[in-house]
Amino acid sequence: MAAATEAAQRGASVVVFDESPAPGGQVYRAPPAGYAMPADPDRLEGDALRAALAASGAVVKTGHRVWGVGGGPLVPLGEDAAPFRIDALAPDGSNSVTEARALVLATGTHERIIPFPGWTLPGVLGLAAATILLKANGVLPGRRVVVAGAGPLLYAVAAKVAKAGATVAAVVDLAATSEWLAALPALMARPDLLTRGAAWRASLTLKGVPILPAHRIVAAEGDKVLRRVRVAPLGGGEERVIDCDALTIGHGLVPATEATRAFRAAHRYEATAGGWVPVLDEDRRTSIARLYACGDGSGVRGAAAAPASGRLAALAALRDLGLIDSTTHATARSAPAANFARAARAGGAMARMMALRPALVAAIPPDTIICRCEGVTRAQIEAAVTDGATAMNQVKQFTRCGMGPCQGRMCGEAAAELVAAKVGGREKAGFATGRVPLRPVAMDALLGDFDYADIPVPRPAPI
Amino acid sequence: MTAPYDVAVIGAGVMGCSTALHLARAGMKVVLLDRGEICREASGVNAGTLTMQMTRAALIPYALRAHAMWMRMGEWCDGGHVQAVDCPGLSVAFTEHEVAMLEERAHFRRQAGAPIEIVSTARAREIEPGLSDKALLAGHCPIDGFTSAYLTGRAFRPALLNAGVDLRERCAVRGVQPGFSIDTEEGEIRATRLVLAGGVWLQDMAAWLGITLPIKVLINQLVVTERLPPVMRTVLGVASGLLSLKQYANGTVLIGGGWQGIGDRQRGGLAVKPDSFLGNVRLAAHTIPALRDARVVRSWLGLEAETADALPAIGPIPGVADAWIIGSVHSGYTSGPYMGKLLAQAICGQAPELPLFPIDRLLAKDQAA
Numbered sequence: 001m002a003a004a005t006e007a008a009q010r011g012a013s014v015v016v017f018d019e020s021p022a023p024g025g026q027v028y029r030a031p032p033a034g035y036a037m038p039a040d041p042d043r044l045e046g047d048a049l050r051a052a053l054a055a056s057g058a059v060v061k062t063g064h065r066v067w068g069v070g071g072g073p074l075v076p077l078g079e080d081a082a083p084f085r086i087d088a089l090a091p092d093g094s095n096s097v098t099e100a101r102a103l104v105l106a107t108g109t110h111e112r113i114i115p116f117p118g119w120t121l122p123g124v125l126g127l128a129a130a131t132i133l134l135k136a137n138g139v140l141p142g143r144r145v146v147v148a149g150a151g152p153l154l155y156a157v158a159a160k161v162a163k164a165g166a167t168v169a170a171v172v173d174l175a176a177t178s179e180w181l182a183a184l185p186a187l188m189a190r191p192d193l194l195t196r197g198a199a200w201r202a203s204l205t206l207k208g209v210p211i212l213p214a215h216r217i218v219a220a221e222g223d224k225v226l227r228r229v230r231v232a233p234l235g236g237g238e239e240r241v242i243d244c245d246a247l248t249i250g251h252g253l254v255p256a257t258e259a260t261r262a263f264r265a266a267h268r269y270e271a272t273a274g275g276w277v278p279v280l281d282e283d284r285r286t287s288i289a290r291l292y293a294c295g296d297g298s299g300v301r302g303a304a305a306a307p308a309s310g311r312l313a314a315l316a317a318l319r320d321l322g323l324i325d326s327t328t329h330a331t332a333r334s335a336p337a338a339n340f341a342r343a344a345r346a347g348g349a350m351a352r353m354m355a356l357r358p359a360l361v362a363a364i365p366p367d368t369i370i371c372r373c374e375g376v377t378r379a380q381i382e383a384a385v386t387d388g389a390t391a392m393n394q395v396k397q398f399t400r401c402g403m404g405p406c407q408g409r410m411c412g413e414a415a416a417e418l419v420a421a422k423v424g425g426r427e428k429a430g431f432a433t434g435r436v437p438l439r440p441v442a443m444d445a446l447l448g449d450f451d452y453a454d455i456p457v458p459r460p461a462p463i
Numbered sequence: 464m465t466a467p468y469d470v471a472v473i474g475a476g477v478m479g480c481s482t483a484l485h486l487a488r489a490g491m492k493v494v495l496l497d498r499g500e501i502c503r504e505a506s507g508v509n510a511g512t513l514t515m516q517m518t519r520a521a522l523i524p525y526a527l528r529a530h531a532m533w534m535r536m537g538e539w540c541d542g543g544h545v546q547a548v549d550c551p552g553l554s555v556a557f558t559e560h561e562v563a564m565l566e567e568r569a570h571f572r573r574q575a576g577a578p579i580e581i582v583s584t585a586r587a588r589e590i591e592p593g594l595s596d597k598a599l600l601a602g603h604c605p606i607d608g609f610t611s612a613y614l615t616g617r618a619f620r621p622a623l624l625n626a627g628v629d630l631r632e633r634c635a636v637r638g639v640q641p642g643f644s645i646d647t648e649e650g651e652i653r654a655t656r657l658v659l660a661g662g663v664w665l666q667d668m669a670a671w672l673g674i675t676l677p678i679k680v681l682i683n684q685l686v687v688t689e690r691l692p693p694v695m696r697t698v699l700g701v702a703s704g705l706l707s708l709k710q711y712a713n714g715t716v717l718i719g720g721g722w723q724g725i726g727d728r729q730r731g732g733l734a735v736k737p738d739s740f741l742g743n744v745r746l747a748a749h750t751i752p753a754l755r756d757a758r759v760v761r762s763w764l765g766l767e768a769e770t771a772d773a774l775p776a777i778g779p780i781p782g783v784a785d786a787w788i789i790g791s792v793h794s795g796y797t798s799g800p801y802m803g804k805l806l807a808q809a810i811c812g813q814a815p816e817l818p819l820f821p822i823d824r825l826l827a828k829d830q831a832a
Contacts, residue, residue, distance in 0.1 A: 068737070070734055070737065074725055074733050074734035076725055076727070077727045077729065077730065085737065087737070097737075262734070264730075264733070374713075387617055387620060388501065388617070388620050388632075389617075390500065390632070390633070391500070393503070394500050394503060394616070396613075397503070397507055397614070397616065398613075398614070398616075400613075400713075403761075404760070405689050405758070405760055407761060433763070435761050435763050436734070436740070436761075437759055437762070440689060440758040440760045441758060441759050442757075442758050443688070443744060443754055443755055443756070443757045443758065443759060444755050446741060446744055447741075447744065447745055447748050447755060450745055452557050452558070452749055454745075455742050455745050455746050456738065456742050457701070457703055457705050457742065457746065458703075458705055458721075458722065458723070460564070460702075460704050461517075461519070461721070461773065462519065462773050463519065463571050463572075
């Protein structure tokens with residue numbers, strides 16, 4: 001929203017694509033049309049961003065699922081870069097094609113869930129998924145909910161679940177109390193967040209919700225649906241069993257880099273930014289000309305830092321397109337640059353807390369499914385490495401891990417960590433090549449109505 | 464300095480793996496080099512089609528033998544296999560022009576030994592109930608099938624190691640001196656014989672030896688769907704050869720046929736072309752209408768090599784003693800394991816079961832022996 005607003009306000013012709021029915025992303029998610037939800041601070045901030053976008057003159061294409069990216073550097077050898085091409089499915093199911101001279105990616109993150117026995121049982125869902133249910137739909141994940149994982153979402157979800165009338169059976173926090181204390185100085189830059197965080201915790205304490213620091217979920221159990229979880233201290237020690245009908249669990253956020261990978265932009269691994277991130281300059285330029293990345297999708301730094309990074313990306317794009325001169329650019333970028341630096345400090349502290357914890361991966365039992373699309377276990381992934389696979393693309397070929405509908409979004413982190421432990425690091429393990437479609441796309445929408453004669457069948461090979 | 468190898472094979476795709484395996488089993492000390500990982504290029508990303516109806520007529524005798532090898536891979540590859548499925552194949556005509564093409568091509572392939580019969584649409588739909596009723600005629604070949612090509616590297620690897628092949632992955636070759644001294648990232652490797660098995664990179668490899676061998680690069684596109692209930696049970700193609708379609712046991716349908724994407728030798732398979740992507744899936748859905756209800760999950764590209772006459776380059780390298788070449792086999796994956804076996808026979812001084820494809824015809828006159 002911020003990038004589009006900035007660019008459109010400065011006279012660029014801008015189109016924004018978003019899969020959701022309204023702009024806002026995850027943090028500023030709006031409720032569905034005609035659905036009344038009480039406003040929270042995020043909503044008010046989101047409404048302000050939405051209003052600015054609406055007034056900016058940018059064309060906003062909501063309900064559009066971008067499945068294809070192309071153009072730019074993806075041209076035959078020796079040819080100049082082409083305009084970027086965006087293929088999106090419109091709300092009516094038809095395909096829309098758009099070309100643009102510059103492309104800003106603000107793709108956000110997906111949730112990291114490090115598998116454990118029973119994680120695929122109905123009743124187990126992501127922390128971020130739970131926030132969608134709560135925020136946008138006012139739906140509770142269950143009546144008796146265990147909230148587990150790492151990062152600030154833990155307490156936000158627990159507080160909202162409790163406030164909405166369900167029982168929070170426990171908050172199972174991977175972080176030790178000392179980790180939260182260590183993050184405090186960085187959080188001082190954001191007293192608003194600190195206050196909210198403190199309020200969440202206080203409300204939980206008031207309700208007598210057990211908070212278990214430095215604990216992990218050992219297993220989710222139940223016959224067909226979730227009935228209970230087993231919980232243990234991280235350092236080892238006695239397990240306890242907690243009855244529940246929902247477990248919301250998340251181990252941090254992973255930047256969604258499908259598009260930058262498809263463009264073959266340079267990436268680097270930065271655990272404290274969520275994992276693989278595109279290599280960026282300070283104005284959010286990727287290694288590909290006129291391709292920019294901002295927000296958590298370019299490295300997790302939190303919602304407050306995202307608009308500032310979006311503005312930086314938009315300004316860089318305008319500068320590169322010759323729509324603003326260098327003086328205007330230098331002046332305009334100073335405020336968002338400062339805002340980004342300030343917000344990223346608090347965001348970075350949270351991102352560090354949500355970074356992947358190798359001990360969690362090490363604790364996965366061998367027969368636990370890692371890739372739920374294809375049913376691939378830890379033991380099968382490790383056997384593939386023993387059989388000579390050395391990188392993610394090859395592990396994928398040997399095992400089908402990551403070949404299903406999610407294309408590795410669910411399993412990729414745990415699988416890569418398992419491989420990395422054997423081959424000497426995530427850089428060596430690499431990542432799966434980015435390919436179109438970025439999301440599964442219905443053939444029906446692609447095909448449209450056509451006659452056989454319309455199909456440009458190429459010339460046959462010689463007999 | 465280590466004792467020289469009897470033979471160095473450069474390129475660990477299906478051609479290189481099969482050649483290396485058969486040479487090692489014949490008693491040679493073999494090193495198999497690849498700049499990347501085993502069967503990670505064309506051999507690991509192709510459509511796995513084992514069809515006769517897309518194979519060039521001249522290659523049918525080879526493809527038939529290779530088909531049998533794929534089906535029995537576990538027996539000759541120490542249990543390694545690629546989940547080969549033996550099923551009939553249909554090649555379909557939708558227009559009168561395609562009917563003529565189909566009949567002509569079936570005729571040539573039948574002469575070459577492929578048991579292809581022309582069948583009515585009604586008969587074709589008995590064989591393949593998923594087939595569109597818009598088909599006018601079909602070529603039916605009971606010998607067809609497919610593999611999961613992504614398993615090829617994993618299938619070959621243990622057998623290569625068991626046979627004593629020194630498999631060196633991620634070991635790029637920078638150049639070769641006659642004799643042979645091979646300059647690699649891991650230092651010099653010496654070998655008495657040399658086999659170049661580098662797919663689309665054969666042109667660069669031949670240049671190490673001063674040979675100019677033009678190799679065209681095809682950027683073949685593949686598209687795969689989500690798992691579906693059964694919608695088909697054969698390998699389906701069209702008369703022109705520009706479609707290959709099959710459903711795997713897990714329910715996914717693989718759509719290929721050689722539609723061209725964007726890419727090259729230097730950068731690999733970069734991206735699909737929107738028109739090729741659309742054309743390919745339309746042709747697939749025209750052939751198997753149930754595909755309209757599917758979702759596409761991924762597309763990718765693989766690089767296929769082609770010589771000037773689109774026939775293979777398999778044989779000795781003229782003017783360079785003890786140097787051999789193998790590759791550029793149209794539908795090369797299909798015939799691959801057999802081609803490697805043949806070349807190994809020739810290198811071992813035996814008469815190969817079937818003729819090789821010497822490259823003299825492809826070289827400028829001053830280079831041909």
